[in-house]
Amino acid sequence: MLTAACKFRNKSGLASTTRVMPFFLSTSATVTPLCPPPSPYPSPHFRLPYLPRRGLAFLAAAASPRTLPPTPRQAMASLATSTAAAAAAEVTHLSQRDAADIDEQLMGPLGFSVDQLMELAGLSVATAVAEVYKLSEHTRVLIICGPGNNGGDGLVAARHLYHFGYKPFVCYPKRTAKPLYSGLVTQLESLAIPFVPVEDLPQDLSGQYDIVIDAMFGFSFHGAPRPPFDDLIQMLVSLSVIGDSAKRPPIVSVDIPSGWHVEEGDVSGGGIKPDMLVSLTAPKLCAKKFTGPHHFLGGRFVPPPISSKYGLELPPYPGTSMCVRIGKVPSVDISSLRENYISPELLETQVMPNPFDQFRTWFDEAVTAGLREPNAMALTTVNKAGKPSSRMVLLKGVDKQGFVWYVKNHHFKQLSIHSNEPPKNLFLMPSLGLVQVHKLR
Numbered sequence: 001m002l003t004a005a006c007k008f009r010n011k012s013g014l015a016s017t018t019r020v021m022p023f024f025l026s027t028s029a030t031v032t033p034l035c036p037p038p039s040p041y042p043s044p045h046f047r048l049p050y051l052p053r054r055g056l057a058f059l060a061a062a063a064s065p066r067t068l069p070p071t072p073r074q075a076m077a078s079l080a081t082s083t084a085a086a087a088a089a090e091v092t093h094l095s096q097r098d099a100a101d102i103d104e105q106l107m108g109p110l111g112f113s114v115d116q117l118m119e120l121a122g123l124s125v126a127t128a129v130a131e132v133y134k135l136s137e138h139t140r141v142l143i144i145c146g147p148g149n150n151g152g153d154g155l156v157a158a159r160h161l162y163h164f165g166y167k168p169f170v171c172y173p174k175r176t177a178k179p180l181y182s183g184l185v186t187q188l189e190s191l192a193i194p195f196v197p198v199e200d201l202p203q204d205l206s207g208q209y210d211i212v213i214d215a216m217f218g219f220s221f222h223g224a225p226r227p228p229f230d231d232l233i234q235m236l237v238s239l240s241v242i243g244d245s246a247k248r249p250p251i252v253s254v255d256i257p258s259g260w261h262v263e264e265g266d267v268s269g270g271g272i273k274p275d276m277l278v279s280l281t282a283p284k285l286c287a288k289k290f291t292g293p294h295h296f297l298g299g300r301f302v303p304p305p306i307s308s309k310y311g312l313e314l315p316p317y318p319g320t321s322m323c324v325r326i327g328k329v330p331s332v333d334i335s336s337l338r339e340n341y342i343s344p345e346l347l348e349t350q351v352m353p354n355p356f357d358q359f360r361t362w363f364d365e366a367v368t369a370g371l372r373e374p375n376a377m378a379l380t381t382v383n384k385a386g387k388p389s390s391r392m393v394l395l396k397g398v399d400k401q402g403f404v405w406y407v408k409n410h411h412f413k414q415l416s417i418h419s420n421e422p423p424k425n426l427f428l429m430p431s432l433g434l435v436q437v438h439k440l441r
């Protein structure tokens, strides 16, 4: 019997297709030990014969691109970010002065343009948001942008979030009449991203948005916030006081929680309490006072001359990631871990008549999607007393005659393959949303 439900997305995570795998029943139980394979896989290895299909049934499970689980690569990146977080106990925090100095040097002798840095900063914000707040539960994102570069980071993040599948809304009340900013606005308009005037925002943002990004002020903020940002900050403060985090959109602050003193933090104690902070280049001193669950670093552009001049101790970015978690990894509520599967139909006409051909196609897709060890399968057997046991083995081949896998010699004795109950194998291909169960008689 072979069952599978599959949703597939390509490496970029932007395209998806839905697949089904037929059940099939076969008629007899035989397991043929084959010639010992070459080292490093000790003998014996076994081939389950291909047997004629008796019937077909279908399991349906699929999802839109918005609800797909992370690819293995993303999962590994998350793991790496966590590992990096643990390793980065001591991270440099910058004064306001040093932050501004570094900015000047990057855009002076080090040859960067503000557009470049802002693009990378905004991309970091978008990727960090997407890493923590999955599309399936957080679709509508309000980005509140200030008049300076922090606001520019927000505009860039809005564009990337749109391309990641989120639905951004932008509140940008004090527009800067420079080509960089008007270009960013035009880009968002071309994506039909709504610009929401301050007066049209509801006093309580919790009903209309799933995430609020605070891109009002960064490291050049000083004094008390002037209108309309004073009211906007208050709106975010009222959100933070809703005790039940499940009932309010999380607040993500870009570089600095707006209204906080850049070095001293939330001096009055009545400021924004963001759930997530994405520090850019390096955390500023105020980040020491950040107590939310998610602190990320972004702005993967710091060249060695800056690192050595300022003695920057920063965690390494994992792989190709644009952000890295810093600080403690929050403990996960295991019961809340779930994927939402929307279930369109799965049609018999969409699958290949021969389930082994179908398996092979999906297996190749799993490899292409970067799944780690897609040939790992759980093999379950039942002994004569009816006691089941499972172990992980590696698939070493599949053709029209069956599946081939290896186990060590002494493990073979424990397989109980000659009992009445036929062996089953199980493939878990989470990045494809695929579980395949094979049972042969």
Ligand SMILES: NC(=O)C1=CN([C@@H]2O[C@H](COP(=O)(O)OP(=O)(O)OC[C@H]3O[C@@H](n4cnc5c(N)ncnc54)[C@H](O)[C@@H]3O)[C@@H](O)[C@H]2O)[C@H](O)CC1
Pocket (backbone or CB within 6 Å): 102, 103, 106, 117, 118, 121, 146, 147, 148, 149, 150, 151, 152, 153, 216, 217, 218, 219, 220, 221, 222, 223, 224, 225, 226, 229, 254, 255, 256, 280, 281, 282, 299
């Ligand atoms: N190297 C980097 O890390 C990069 C960071 N980026 C981002 O840029 C900001 C800093 O940008 P900057 O334009 O210097 O300042 P702000 O965005 O913080 O805001 C300046 C803006 O705000 C006005 N303002 C200041 N105080 C107040 C106040 N009390 N009330 C109202 N308005 C105020 C001021 O007049 C200016 O108009 C950094 O944090 C990062 O987010 C770059 O994008 C890339 C390089």
Ligand SMILES: [K+]
Pocket (backbone or CB within 6 Å): 150, 214, 215, 216, 217, 218, 253, 254, 255, 256, 257, 258
């Ligand atoms: K901010």
